[in-house]
Amino acid sequence: MTAVQVIALLLVAVTAAGVAATRDTTRQAIVFGAHGMALTLLFLTFHAPGVAMAEAAVSGVVLPLLVLLALAKVRSGGR
Amino acid sequence: MSARGFIGLAAVVLLGAWLVEGLLGLPGFGEDAPAYGLALADLALAERNATNAVSAVLFDLRALDTLGEALALFAGAAAVQTVLRELAGEEESEPPASTAVDRRPAPTGDAVRAVALWLVAPTVLYGAYIAARGHVSVGGGFQGGAIVAAAVALVFLAGRQATMHHLAPESALDITESIGAGGFLVVGLVALATGAGFLGNVLPLGEAGRLLSAGTIGVLSVLIGLEAASALATLIQKFVEQTVEIRQEEP
Amino acid sequence: MSAEHLPYLLAAWVLLTGLAGIVTSRDLVHTIMCLAVLQTSVHVLLLAIGYRHDATAPIYDDVPADVAVVDPVVQALTVTDIVVGAAATALLLAFAVQVNKRTGSLDPAGLVALRG
Numbered sequence: 001m002t003a004v005q006v007i008a009l010l011l012v013a014v015t016a017a018g019v020a021a022t023r024d025t026t027r028q029a030i031v032f033g034a035h036g037m038a039l040t041l042l043f044l045t046f047h048a049p050g051v052a053m054a055e056a057a058v059s060g061v062v063l064p065l066l067v068l069l070a071l072a073k074v075r076s077g078g079r
Numbered sequence: 080m081s082a083r084g085f086i087g088l089a090a091v092v093l094l095g096a097w098l099v100e101g102l103l104g105l106p107g108f109g110e111d112a113p114a115y116g117l118a119l120a121d122l123a124l125a126e127r128n129a130t131n132a133v134s135a136v137l138f139d140l141r142a143l144d145t146l147g148e149a150l151a152l153f154a155g156a157a158a159v160q161t162v163l164r165e166l167a168g169e170e171e172s173e174p175p176a177s178t179a180v181d182r183r184p185a186p187t188g189d190a191v192r193a194v195a196l197w198l199v200a201p202t203v204l205y206g207a208y209i210a211a212r213g214h215v216s217v218g219g220g221f222q223g224g225a226i227v228a229a230a231v232a233l234v235f236l237a238g239r240q241a242t243m244h245h246l247a248p249e250s251a252l253d254i255t256e257s258i259g260a261g262g263f264l265v266v267g268l269v270a271l272a273t274g275a276g277f278l279g280n281v282l283p284l285g286e287a288g289r290l291l292s293a294g295t296i297g298v299l300s301v302l303i304g305l306e307a308a309s310a311l312a313t314l315i316q317k318f319v320e321q322t323v324e325i326r327q328e329e330p
Numbered sequence: 331m332s333a334e335h336l337p338y339l340l341a342a343w344v345l346l347t348g349l350a351g352i353v354t355s356r357d358l359v360h361t362i363m364c365l366a367v368l369q370t371s372v373h374v375l376l377l378a379i380g381y382r383h384d385a386t387a388p389i390y391d392d393v394p395a396d397v398a399v400v401d402p403v404v405q406a407l408t409v410t411d412i413v414v415g416a417a418a419t420a421l422l423l424a425f426a427v428q429v430n431k432r433t434g435s436l437d438p439a440g441l442v443a444l445r446g
Contacts, residue, residue: 059412066315070426115403162424
């Protein structure tokens, strides 16, 4: 296993633990975006460029936006 | 932490021990890959003239599974549209709907607006390029569709919510999503009608590496790109609408 | 246990931290994001199974046809799962928003009774 792969694996492990441990959901959305970017790096080191592309677009842009919009709706009293 | 939390964590630890024991029985990382996948990788280039083996697997060699996934995506978008619809006792209005300070979209900074708006057209073009060249090089329908949906999100992030509704109105998104998913089925049925079997590759295979090659793989890639972009953009639009425009009716 | 199995163990770690987050969660949105992390562990495991040493990506447009490549089938599975998984997560978030409208809170412990 190359050094880049080991680094990417460690980043994924740390960000995954970060997502589970962050209780404030707004911060958790940002950590989730970081987890998505760590996964993109990991997929690139595994010679899967198409998968990395899909992961970056979906987990880096679309999902954090949806979570933050849902949180904005919920935080303002939900009405 | 409650007693239930302790029991839950103990169960997670037990599951983890069992899982690790199973995973350690796998062959070592990188030693050998499943034979089926490697056989399909050879088939993709040799028999279908498709230089992107992943796209060939998705849209030709295992196209039936992708049809199932495309319909699952369609159902997911339809379900979100149903759950986030305007319920009885709510009204939908032009933004901003609520006078609550944290519900009004904050005025976007000039830098964010400039960068986001300038990036929209190149992102859409890039997404279309990735989807159209799915059978030749890295990419494919799903990736291209996700990139185009990210471009729609960019318009919202630039603060131009009304522009987002005009550029990608929900009625148009419904039509393009249906063209994407339905088109996949139509291509499959056309292949069936010509005697090749459902979702067979019936268009001319051309020369590997060129844009017009690999038969129906390119066509299906573009259709799926259309569907994925429409579905993800619909999701973004419904959430934006729910947050900024729908509110409780004044009694 | 050796370095040969590190990616598999990492997938197990991600799955278990996601699961631990779900089990100890007091907020529905937090639970949903931990579920999304759990789904990514499956992607990591799939790609780790399909990997081969000294092989390259299964894209042949700039390498000769007889070069060793990694498995394309697991990559195809992962690509579709990423996009469809995002739609499923969005549906769960939509449910959370509507639950909050009805009950005024996002605490899963408070959602015990079925109400008409």
